[in-house]
Amino acid sequence: MSEEELTFWEKLARIDRRVFYWILFIGLMIPFIRPIMFPISISPSTRDLYEGIKEMVEPGDVVVMNIAFGVSAWPECMPAFVSCAKLFIREGAKIIIWGSYYDVDLTYEELLRRAKEDFAKLKYGEDYVYLGYYPNMEASVAQLGSSIRSIFSTDKYGTPLDELPMMKNVDKATDIKLVVSGDTGDCCDYYIRQWRIPYGVPVAEIGIAMLGSSYMPFYKSGVLFGMSVGVRGGAELEKLIGEPGEATIRMGAINISHILVIIAVVLANIGYFASRGKRR
Amino acid sequence: MAEVLRREVVYLITAIITILMFIEFFFIGTWNVAEELRTWATIIANISIALGAVRLLSEHAKNIQRRRAGVWPFSIWLWIIFLVTLLSGLAGYVIKQDAMTNPLYNWLFTWPYTSLGQTLYAITGFYIFSAAYRAFRARNIDAALLLIAGCFVILTNAPIGGVIWSGIPVIGRWFLDYGQVPGMRCFLIVAAFGMLAYGFRALLGRERGFYGEVAGE
Amino acid sequence: MPYPTDPAGIAGLWISWLLMLMIYSYPLYKENPVYRFAEHTYIGLMLAIMLITTTITTTIRMVGPPLMQGKVWYVIPVILGFMMFFLLTPRYRWLSRYPIAILVGAGFGLGMRGVLIPNITKQVISTITPPAVGAGAVDWWNYIYIAIGTICAVMYFVLTWEHRGAMGYATRLGRWIIMIGLGAYFGNTVLFRMAMLSGRAQFFLQVLRIAPM
Numbered sequence: 270m271s272e273e274e275l276t277f278w279e280k281l282a283r284i285d286r287r288v289f290y291w292i293l294f295i296g297l298m299i300p301f302i303r304p305i306m307f308p309i310s311i312s313p314s315t316r317d318l319y320e321g322i323k324e325m326v327e328p329g330d331v332v333v334m335n336i337a338f339g340v341s342a343w344p345e346c347m348p349a350f351v352s353c354a355k356l357f358i359r360e361g362a363k364i365i366i367w368g369s370y371y372d373v374d375l376t377y378e379e380l381l382r383r384a385k386e387d388f389a390k391l392k393y394g395e396d397y398v399y400l401g402y403y404p405n406m407e408a409s410v411a412q413l414g415s416s417i418r419s420i421f422s423t424d425k426y427g428t429p430l431d432e433l434p435m436m437k438n439v440d441k442a443t444d445i446k447l448v449v450s451g452d453t454g455d456c457c458d459y460y461i462r463q464w465r466i467p468y469g470v471p472v473a474e475i476g477i478a479m480l481g482s483s484y485m486p487f488y489k490s491g492v493l494f495g496m497s498v499g500v501r502g503g504a505e506l507e508k509l510i511g512e513p514g515e516a517t518i519r520m521g522a523i524n525i526s527h528i529l530v531i532i533a534v535v536l537a538n539i540g541y542f543a544s545r546g547k548r549r
Numbered sequence: 550m551a552e553v554l555r556r557e558v559v560y561l562i563t564a565i566i567t568i569l570m571f572i573e574f575f576f577i578g579t580w581n582v583a584e585e586l587r588t589w590a591t592i593i594a595n596i597s598i599a600l601g602a603v604r605l606l607s608e609h610a611k612n613i614q615r616r617r618a619g620v621w622p623f624s625i626w627l628w629i630i631f632l633v634t635l636l637s638g639l640a641g642y643v644i645k646q647d648a649m650t651n652p653l654y655n656w657l658f659t660w661p662y663t664s665l666g667q668t669l670y671a672i673t674g675f676y677i678f679s680a681a682y683r684a685f686r687a688r689n690i691d692a693a694l695l696l697i698a699g700c701f702v703i704l705t706n707a708p709i710g711g712v713i714w715s716g717i718p719v720i721g722r723w724f725l726d727y728g729q730v731p732g733m734r735c736f737l738i739v740a741a742f743g744m745l746a747y748g749f750r751a752l753l754g755r756e757r758g759f760y761g762e763v764a765g766e
Numbered sequence: 767m768p769y770p771t772d773p774a775g776i777a778g779l780w781i782s783w784l785l786m787l788m789i790y791s792y793p794l795y796k797e798n799p800v801y802r803f804a805e806h807t808y809i810g811l812m813l814a815i816m817l818i819t820t821t822i823t824t825t826i827r828m829v830g831p832p833l834m835q836g837k838v839w840y841v842i843p844v845i846l847g848f849m850m851f852f853l854l855t856p857r858y859r860w861l862s863r864y865p866i867a868i869l870v871g872a873g874f875g876l877g878m879r880g881v882l883i884p885n886i887t888k889q890v891i892s893t894i895t896p897p898a899v900g901a902g903a904v905d906w907w908n909y910i911y912i913a914i915g916t917i918c919a920v921m922y923f924v925l926t927w928e929h930r931g932a933m934g935y936a937t938r939l940g941r942w943i944i945m946i947g948l949g950a951y952f953g954n955t956v957l958f959r960m961a962m963l964s965g966r967a968q969f970f971l972q973v974l975r976i977a978p979m
Contacts, residue, residue, distance in 0.1 A: 286679045290793050293678050297960075297967035301977040307708035310718060313726065340663045341670035344965030345958055371598075371819040372666070374649055375658055382767070401827070402819050404594040407880070408872040412587035419588045422831040427646045429831075462880025467574065478706070478958035482951040485725070486734040490892035492884045498954065500961035501706050520708055522964030523957065526674075527707035530956055531700060533682040538696075541686045555860040562867040563874075570875025589843035590872040592828055593865045596847025599821040602813045604854065623806040630810030638818040648818050652774070657811060660778030661785055665808035667965060668789045674963030675793045677956060685952075694942050695949040702953025724950045727908045731915030732947020734889050735940070738916075739923045741885035748874040759870055760863045761853055 278540035289533070296529055300521025309520060314481075314488050315505040318473050318495025319356065322447070325471060325494075328361030330446035331439050336368030336376050337405065337456035342477060343379065348503030348516030349475045350451045351383045356510055358387045362446070363435045364397040367413075367421070369405035369456050374425070383515075394424075394433040401425035410459035414442035414468060442468040447494075451475040457484065461492055475502065560754035567752050606631065633657075698724045769972075769979045783973040786966060889916075915943040 275283070299305070326332060334354060338346045357364055366377055377399050381388050391397050400421040403409045413420050417440050423429050430436040438444065442464045450457040450472065457474045464470040471494045474484050478499030487493045497506055500523065503516030566586060573583040609624035611617075617624075634657050641651025649655050687693040704710030705721025750756040770776050788804035825844070832840045846868065852861040893916045897905040918940035921933070929937040971977035 282683075286683075287794060289679050289682060290675045293675065293963070294790070294794065294967060297964045298971055301968050301971050305709075307712050309708050310711065312722070339666060341666035342962070343667065344671075344968075345961045371816045372658070372662070374819070375663065378649075379767075402824050404591055404598065404820065404824075406591070406594050406869075406873065407876045408587040408590040408869075409594070411876050412584060412591060415584045415587070419584065420591060420828065423827060425647070427827075459880075461884050463876065466880065466883045478954040478961070479951060481725070482729055482733055482947070482954050483736075485730055486737050486889055486892070487884065489726075489730055489734075490884075490888045492888055499706075499957050501957060519961060519964050519968070522967065523960055524707045524709040526678075526960035526964065527703050527956065528709060530678060530681045530703055530960075533678060534685050534696065534700060537682045538686055541688075555863070559860075559863040559867045562864065563871040566868060566871025567875040567878070570872055571879045573875075574879040586868065587872060587876075588828075589846070590868050592825060592840075592843035593847040593850070593869060595820055595825050595828065596844065597850040597865065597869075599817055600850050600853060602817055603851065605809070605813065607854075623802050626803065627806040627810040630807055631814045634811050634814030635817060638814060639822070642818065642823055648823065654818075656774055656778055658815060660782045661807060662811045662815060664782030664785050664969070665789065665804060665811070667962070667969075668786045669805075669808060671959070671962035671966045672789065672793060674959040677959045681956070691941060691945045694945040695952065698946045698949025699952040699956075702950045703956050706953060706957040721953075724946065724953075727912060729947040729950035731912050731919050732944040733951075734893065734912075734916050735919030735923070735944065735947075737885045738889055738920055741881040744877055744881055748878040751870060751874055760866055761859060 276544065278543045281536060282540050282544075293526065293529055296525045297522045300525055301518070304518065305521040305524050306517075307520075307524065309501075309504050309508055309517070311505045311509065312498070312502070314485075314496040314498065315502050315509070316495075317488075318353075318449075318475075318497055319506060319509045321471065321473065321494040322353070322356050322360065322449075325447055326357065326360040326362045327446075330360075330362050331365060331435065331444060332357055332362045332446050333365045333367070333448045335448060335450040335456065335460065336366065336373045336380075337370055338376070338451050338453040338477070339370045339372050340375050340379075342453045343376070344515075344519065345477045345500050346451045346453070346475060346503075347376075347379065347383070348500060348514060348519075349497040349506050350449075351380060351514070352503065352506035352510050352512070353449050353475060353497075354380060354384050355387050355512065356506075358384070358391065359510075363395075365400060365417075365436075365439070365445070366397065367400040367403060369403055369409070370453075371402060373402050377425075394428070395435050398430075398433050398436060399425045400430075405454070405456055407459045407463065410456070411463040414464050414470075416440055442470050445470055447471040447473065449473045449475060452480055453477050457493075461487060465492060473497075557754075559760065560757075564752050564754070567748065698728060767979060769975070779973055783970070786969065790966075893917075915940075919943045919947075 334350070334357070354364065366380070368376065370376070388397070401424070403413065403420050409420060418430055421430065424433060448460050448464055448470055450460050452474065453476070457472065457476065457480070460472045465472045473495040474480065474493055475497045476484065476499070478501070481496065481498030481502070484493060484496055488496045497503065500516050500519050504520050507514050507517050569583050569586065606628070609627050612621045612624040613628070634654060637651045637654040637657070638648035641648040641654050644650070649658070685696060685699070687696050701717065701721040701724050704713065704717045705725065710717040710721065747756060770779055785804045785807065788800045791798055792801040825847075829840050829844055846865040850862050850865050852858045893913050897909050918936045920940070922937045922940035922944065927933055968977055972979045
């Protein structure tokens with residue numbers, strides 16, 4: 270079929286994919302130059318995460334923040350993770366930070382940088398500790414529940430755990446008030462199976478958006494007490510703690526990109542039905 | 550005897566450890582053997598992560614050795630950047646017990662690595678956009694249902710959806726909070742039964758693919 | 767991250783920016799040597815960082831203190847760990863089965879005991895538990911949808927009987943329910959991918975000082 274015989278829709282379907290890529294990339298930049306902000310509603314899972322932490326955590330309680338996402342997922346997971354850390358600090362919790370992603374050191378440093386003012390009020394070793402990396406496997410998470418010292422005998426900087434004041438009486442899952450796991454993969458599954466079920470430790474998820482679908486049945490059945498879904502969850506948490514930040518700004522780009530995707534889907538389907546009608 | 554060591558003893562070890570871990574659930578905190586084995590497994594897993602790196606690096610060494618056209622200069626570069634990063638990190642670890650204290654390692658980690666990681670991970674954003682245009686079509690009822698649920702969720706996740714029509718977030722929220730639950734719950738249940746069946750087959754020595762067994766070996 | 771002021775930071779920022787453009791030259795233009803260069807840079811960096819964090823430093827941190835305390839048997843998992851490398855030699859490959867046996871045994875044992883309650887029992891209970899007294903029509907509709915939907919969707923994976931007759935209707939409904947689930951999953955996937963890409967678009971502007979850092 271020559272180029273002239275093609276209908277408008279068929280020509281549209283043959284447009285080089287790179288045209289779409291350029292439109293998308295340029296489109297994503299617009300909100301960072303001219304912000305496009307609309308009100309953000311709070312989803313029930315994010316509200317439960319926020320209220321769950323506020324209700325359960327008493328000053329002095331020890332909580333775990335598990336970093337199971339790499340630097341590559343910062344735009345998606347980091348805003349909610351930072352908001353959660355701020356919330357823990359406000360509630361007076363003592364925070365253990367560890368992670369199962371090999372670049373966890375950088376994520377930890379970024380967390381401290383983004384919540385700089387909040388962490389400045391705390392003292393390392395007394396209010397928070399960083400234990401470093403452990404392999405992302407079920408056996409490691411199960412063993413952390415049995416004895417933290419069998420996996421981490423020292424903190425990341427080589428200080429024995431017994432010399433860190435907040436770790437003196439902490440060694441088992443039963444010593445931990447709750448766990449918040451930031452994930453790109455299935456690490457939260459391990460905490461559900463090896464901490465939530467045997468020890469009854471409440472677990473919440475801060476994950477990439479797809480995990481919002483995967484973990485929804487766990488949230489609906491009460492296995493997870495709350496869940497933040499992707500950057501949208503991050504924006505919701507920022508709203509709840511009253512500190513709009515990176516995720517809130519990014520929602521402008523989400524608006525543009527999602528509208529572009531919808532336009533692409535609508536055009537594709539109109540073209541599909543138009544060309545199908547023509548063939549008949 | 551050698552054959553027994555290669556197969557039956559291995560299956561037996563797997564079966565014993567599987568049973569031990571399973572039964573320990575009912576005696577949590579009292580079985581030191583199970584706890585010790587989990588620590589061992591963690592150490593083994595930690596070391597074996599290097600296996601993938603060794604395998605990949607040896608492939609690139611072969612590329613260099615064979616002067617594979619269009620590839621070997623990049624393989625040399627990969628080896629150089631690998632060695633520079635490794636040695637600088639090791640220097641930091643040996644001197645101050647923390648690899649991040651080495652300025653070069655810290656710089657490589659903070660800047661090029663972070664940027665490349667985020668960039669490569671984000672590249673699929675382009676592909677999902679073109680996939681939405683080229684493949685996301687209501688060809689039949691199944692595809693139409695997928696498309697309707699997908700579009701409502703897309704517009705609900707973006708705050709602009711509610712500005713276009715206030716009903717969008719209401720319907721989209723239903724898809725997220727209820728609509729997707731039976732499908733996702735079905736996956737959880739089916740996967741759990743699959744894992745149980747697979748585990749029992751491994752326990753009985755009938756599932757052996759993960760041992761890397763090769764026919765005739 | 768604030769805009770760096772030191773030379774190393776400024777160099778890092780601009781090199782990161784260039785590397786990003788090198789990678790995006792592939793989707794936005796075509797496959798080219800510049801893209802390959804950046805890709806190989808990432809692999810080299812990743813392998814080194816991974817080795818340092820996992821195999822080297824974490825193993826020393828995990829095994830060193832127990833060995834110092836006289837727990838000499840901690841040498842065994844280290845030896846077993848290195849036995850994994852026999853996977854690379856066809857003649858002695860069978861030796862790698864011993865560490866694999868420990869990993870697989872621990873994985874299956876913990877996984878099997880772990881999935882029973884959260885993945886099966888809790889899901890079944892949640893599916894069949896009716897709404898509380900005084901619940902409205904919407905709650906009852908959601909309850910019936912989830913209950914029937916879950917049963918039909920699970921039936922779709924039952925392959926013992928042919929999907930015909932009553933079973934055929936149920937599995938067809940199950941397939942539709944799964945499609946709705948996958949549609950929502952796709953919607954969330956779009957959010958994830960676009961959030962990642964928007965991060966890069968933001969970085970592109972931040973380096974040029976068009977957007978605040």
